[in-house]
Amino acid sequence: MISSIKNKLQYAILAVPAYAATIELTPGTSDFKPLTSITASGIVSGAISLALLVVALVFFFILIMGGLKWVMSGGDQKNVETARNQITNALIGLAIVFATFAIMKLIETIFGISLLSGITIPTFNK
DSSP states (O other): OHHHHHHHHHHHHHHHHHHHHTOOOOTTSGGGHHHHTOOHHHHHHHHHHHHHHHHHHHHHHHHHHHHHHHHTTTTOHHHHHHHHHHHHHHHHHHHHHHHHHHHHHHHHHHHOOOSSOSOOOOOSOO
């Protein structure tokens, strides 16, 4: 199995120069414009937004897993209680994340600073 993975990695490494040759970035064009506008506050803002997004997704999946545990508990009282506690903890975590988001939006509105604008979530439509 390891030799199979090793062989696949060797083929992938051989293909990297071919993919890299097709990328053409020249300074002074619009390709580098976003790189020139990076600021420390933008990095912090992006990190905060990314952290909120990741934590919300983690708590959401914990909630889903708790629901699945409850459904698959088979009526065992101990497993049902464990699943119920997991769901409760996930809902509390989601409430904390959304409260944090609301407080940060309130701070943005009151003080006129931009805390959550450093990252944009990609979409399918342009």
